[in-house]
Amino acid sequence: MTDSPDRLPYLAVDVDNHYYEPVDAFTRHLPKEFKRRGVQMVADGKRTLAMMGEKVNHFIPNPTFDPIIEPGCLDLLFRGEIPDGVDPASLMKVDRLSEHPEYQNRDARVTVLDRQRLETVFMLPTFACGVEEGLKHDIEATMASVHAFNLWLDEDWGYDRPDGRIVSAPIIALADPEKAVEEVEFVLGRGAKLVLVRPAPVPGVVKPRSLGDPSHDPVWARLAEAGVPVGFHLSDSGYLAISALWGGKATFEGFGKRDPLDNVLLDDRAIHDTMASLIVHQVFTRHPTLKVVSIENGSYFVYRLIKRLKKAANNAPYHFKQDPVEQLRTHVWIAPYYEDDVKLLADTIGVDKILFGSDWPHGEGLADPTTFTADIPQFPEFSHDDTRKVMRDNALELLGDPQRTAPGARHLVSV
Template sequence: MTKLDYMAVDVDNHYYEPLDAFTRHLPKEFRTRGVQMVQNGRRTMAVIGEQVNHFIPNPTFDPIIEPGCLDLLFRGEVPEGVDPGSLMKLDSLADHPEYQSRDERVKVLDKQNLETVFMLPTFACGVEEALKHDIPATMASLHAFNLWLDEDWGFNRPDGRFLTAPMISLADPDEAVKEVDFVLARGAKLVLVRPAPVPGVVRPRSLGDPLHDPVWARLAEAGVPVGFHLSDSGYLAINAMWGGKGRFEGFGRRDPLDNVLSDDRAIHDTMASMIVHQVFTRHPKLKVCSIENGSYFVYRLIKRLKKSANNAPYHYKEDPVEQLKNNVWIAPYYEDDVKLLAATIGVDRIMFGSDWPHGEGLADPTSFTADIPQFPEFSYEDTRKVMRDNALDLVGLNVTAAAQ
């Protein structure tokens, strides 16, 4: 393990959902419309909205991929002649209770020198897209999921080790307000919203549509940030336009064009919708963060925001680029250029995320420090901000900074 003289805060930790995460508390009238786990011989399949879903091809998570085994692939450092597929290593879920047990996970955090982690879903990141045609089922399913999540992991338990993020859909604006009120009353310090257009009965909506202002207002007032984590955002429709697959599949060989076309467009467009449609102008205290979406979208977004502000100065009451720098925190991929990101948005808005225990993440979370520039480019204090303080600032828990 990487040695730090402080405990780090990892904003990208994951659990693996048990099979009843969406069904334990789901009302009977939505049993066939929401998430079902169906046994087909020896195989368990996820059926969502009465269709087989392949976002997670093995929803039992058994066997499960080893943490960090795809590191070389995502760094672009696979040795010549080595089949990238051979990097994938599998293990038994039974040997890793920490993937689904809160108490067991605490023991792992101690070994990893992590004080607090943002706990995020795996399977659940594909549910809203699969149910976007049925908004009542979407809202009921995510509420059932949030009940399970608080029951098994807790949104914000007294020990402070896990800040577990409930999921909020804006598809039904009135129900979204109720859900936000519900999770805030239970102590949530962070919520997740899918980085995607909001499903609607007639047509999709921008995240910046004023219909969603009651949600943003509540979160801004509570000081609870919005996390946008990599999900099925429906952007494979772009790939389908070019002859590719229009359905998300978690693993398997893909047409390389798919990644080129839609790689980080969802998070780019999500942040654009929030800024251009004036969410931060109406709610200046609202904080949002991008997790597991990389950071290279930031540079394209800034270029386009500057051009938009020049072309339509009458639209912007505030500088859109400054709103990006003031209201948005970024957790870059470990292979990203952290120095360039700091020069662009400031070191105070960068957070470290390991994606543990996913295979594309880091086997040792705090080894992220190896990808942060060394002194004098980054001071000790700068590195500590990325590894700890900025995340605590985001959720309003940086007691040390507040005391100073």
């Protein structure tokens, strides 16, 4: 451990914070003509069900988020450190949503950030990570629903607040390329500093498309021009279709008992394929200033991807105008899981491309965000400057805010 959280001589920047959406996040601004085609919340006795395209969707089994899981209570499960004889289900602990206004209220969240010694956080969705997959067969409804969500997000959390504490990331759905460009212009006009794109093949009317399909170039070009990075956060990427080929379920059900084969087959396959599509289909060659960041996808996909990119370049050197592995190291930032080998990742892509993300307040994240430092190697293997890069400076460089990375920079909150 380089520094204990209470001794960090600076405030950290956490790239993986979440809110819990209210039930009207997708409906508050949804046009009436999409009421049935988009997201609906339907009462079923004492339960509330999420309907997407008039079908019940189980990505989030309780879309009211009440009760809600306690932050970090599944830590031992995800570290693989559950004591013998302990039922993993016993680790699940819940609380009332009403006890935690910071999960849905910006001002309350800022107060918590002060206590957690976080200067800035990237604020990301929970329920919304499953909506594009639920609506993928209706492109019009997808685009209308995402726009409605982005209106809600700006209204409740804000894209561009003067205090700079919360960087809320709107969603850009690529299913309709023309409307995607309109949405990019809309969120940039409201001050977005980061956008989210689903790590998945892009649904199409005729067939799915690669993220590297030239039809998406206007989106990448505009974001590159604006210096706004693209985040790829763990989502329902539709990859359970692969599990279904092996006799498993084709749809995601949050917190349900799953066949362990699903994890073996899928794991980080979606983010691996996402980055492969961007690199192999030459997105960074055409848009050399575009920046992307992988959040809550772990880091072990990087090593498999590098091996396969090298092989592809050897087999088809005529295809690659630039070294694909160098493109990965130049354009891609990674927020590893806290249990990942941070030193191995630094040796592979460089410490400048590693970010700190806690996944707070999710149960599989860290109960205290800056305890992430406990999983960073000790000095001298990792210097104090390297730890600061991971915990703060790299994220600010990603956002194009280098003035806050200098050792003597003024912080927004007193340390």
